[in-house]
Amino acid sequence: MINTKTAALQKLDSAHYLHPFTDHKDLASKGARIITRGEGVYVWDTEGNKILDGMSGLWCVNMGYGQTELVEAATQQMTVLPFYNSFFNTSVEPAIELAALLAEITPPQFNHVFYSSSGSESNDTILRMVRRYWDIKGEKQRKTIISRKNGYHGSTVAGASLGGMTGMHEQGDLPIPGIVHIEQPYFREVVKDHPELKDLSEDEFGVLAAGWLEEKILEVGADKVAAFIGEPVQGAGGVIIPPKTYWPEIQRICDKYGILLISDEVICGFGRLGTWFGCETMGTKPDFMTFAKGVTSGYIPLGGAMVSDRVVDVLYQDGDFNHGYTYSGHPVACAVAVANIKLMQKLDLVNRVKNDTGPYLKQAFESLNDHPLVADAKTEGMVAGLVMLKDKANNTPFDDDDNVGMICRGHCFDNGLVMRAVGDRMIIAPPLVISHAEIDELVRLARLALDATWADLK
Numbered sequence: 001m002i003n004t005k006t007a008a009l010q011k012l013d014s015a016h017y018l019h020p021f022t023d024h025k026d027l028a029s030k031g032a033r034i035i036t037r038g039e040g041v042y043v044w045d046t047e048g049n050k051i052l053d054g055m056s057g058l059w060c061v062n063m064g065y066g067q068t069e070l071v072e073a074a075t076q077q078m079t080v081l082p083f084y085n086s087f088f089n090t091s092v093e094p095a096i097e098l099a100a101l102l103a104e105i106t107p108p109q110f111n112h113v114f115y116s117s118s119g120s121e122s123n124d125t126i127l128r129m130v131r132r133y134w135d136i137k138g139e140k141q142r143k144t145i146i147s148r149k150n151g152y153h154g155s156t157v158a159g160a161s162l163g164g165m166t167g168m169h170e171q172g173d174l175p176i177p178g179i180v181h182i183e184q185p186y187f188r189e190v191v192k193d194h195p196e197l198k199d200l201s202e203d204e205f206g207v208l209a210a211g212w213l214e215e216k217i218l219e220v221g222a223d224k225v226a227a228f229i230g231e232p233v234q235g236a237g238g239v240i241i242p243p244k245t246y247w248p249e250i251q252r253i254c255d256k257y258g259i260l261l262i263s264d265e266v267i268c269g270f271g272r273l274g275t276w277f278g279c280e281t282m283g284t285k286p287d288f289m290t291f292a293k294g295v296t297s298g299y300i301p302l303g304g305a306m307v308s309d310r311v312v313d314v315l316y317q318d319g320d321f322n323h324g325y326t327y328s329g330h331p332v333a334c335a336v337a338v339a340n341i342k343l344m345q346k347l348d349l350v351n352r353v354k355n356d357t358g359p360y361l362k363q364a365f366e367s368l369n370d371h372p373l374v375a376d377a378k379t380e381g382m383v384a385g386l387v388m389l390k391d392k393a394n395n396t397p398f399d400d401d402d403n404v405g406m407i408c409r410g411h412c413f414d415n416g417l418v419m420r421a422v423g424d425r426m427i428i429a430p431p432l433v434i435s436h437a438e439i440d441e442l443v444r445l446a447r448l449a450l451d452a453t454w455a456d457l458k
């Protein structure tokens with residue numbers, strides 16, 4: 001039995017709240033789990049359950065819950081100046097300070113930032129900026145942006161179009177014109193349709209998968225392609241960690257055809273992969289990086305796009321870029337971001353992920369590969385994913401109707417762990433401040449959930 005507070009909140013929730021990405025019939029029948037507070041890597045719900053948040057909220061609470069420095073930065077800025085805009089030759093101190101700090105921590109080609117309030121808006125900004133860039137260069141016909149199936153770039157019309165989620169494209173006639181998709185570098189999925197590729201090494205597959213970009217460029221016409229966008233590690237698509245050969249080959253192809261490269265760093269940015277930005281782990285030199293989430297550890301909405309010098313030089317040739325959001329450079333959000341980044345620097349958190357907690361998570365999480373349900377348990381820094389198989393010995397996947405992911409996710413919650421399910425994959429992206437003992441606890445709870453799932457399905 002749930003307590004009366006939970007019951008009352010669930011009733012109001014289901015009566016009035018349209019949730020993002022939620023089946024509302026299911027929500028009405030089961031009631032929402034209502035989270036009330038957080039501390040470190042844990043959250044608590046209205047029933048008093050303590051839950052290890054293996055997903056950092058939604059890939060964002062990188063510093064964990066209850067960081068007083070971030071709260072104080074917000075309070076201080078709200079008191080002094082809660083809002084002023086950056087339109088028409090005005091500016092605000094925290095936005096300037098953050099821009100300079102971002103120029104310092106991002107790869108050398110980046111010295112300018114355009115602010116938004118989310119990852120989706122950041123990718124919308126890029127779509128407009130890329131087209132503006134080619135217009136000014138006198139190559140108006142370069143409009144097409146190439147993206148990847150199962151990629152995720154947000155929920156606005158441009159974000160959902162850039163993304164490669166069929167479930168999103170089916171609703172609302174997406175993608176919009178000028179956006180095309182290639183296959184993702186997910187070996188297991190590709191081999192389902194192309195069994196003849198099953199003996200390729202990981203490195204060979206990486207080069208092959210990158211080659212699909214070149215094929216698409218030639219199909220569209222090289223002079224019509226404006227840019228390629230991708231997440232260094234596909235997150236919402238199920239934590240698809242590409243072979244090491246993939247991104248360098250993508251970079252080579254972009255350079256060969258003079259195509260702009262956009263690294264969507266909304267998940268991978270701010271230390272998630274053990275480098276400040278995911279492109280540094282993957283060895284690319286993008287022209288744009290979009291970010292959100294980890295920039296403020298999710299304490300307040302902020303997003304943005306880092307724009308490389310070669311693009312800025314062109315944009316500056318023609319004064320106005322008619323684009324901007326009321327909350328571009330929001331002073332409170334920027335003040336929190338400055339505090340967040342400084343705290344990361346103080347704790348040397350990126351190095352800790354690279355050299356300490358990342359390797360520790362790797363050995364702990366990848367030990368799940370011995371489970372009878374599990375294959376491909378793999379990590380990169382502080383993201384990890386595994387696939388569950390119906391018959392591991394014969395490499396047989398589950399059917400969609402088996403609902404294996406949702407079953408396992410339910411058992412995770414019952415055991416006090418948030419893990420996300422993407423089809424037959426279970427994924428995590430814990431707060432970057434997680435300790436060794438908490439990693440051990442996470443993996444122990446994950447194993448319990450896998451055991452319970454295994455028992456259910458036998």
Ligand code: PLP
Nearest residue numbers: 118119120152153154266267292
């Ligand atoms: N890009 C990536 C890689 C994401 O994972 C997300 C959200 O999960 C977005 C963009 C969209 O960000 P937002 O939900 O802040 O609009």
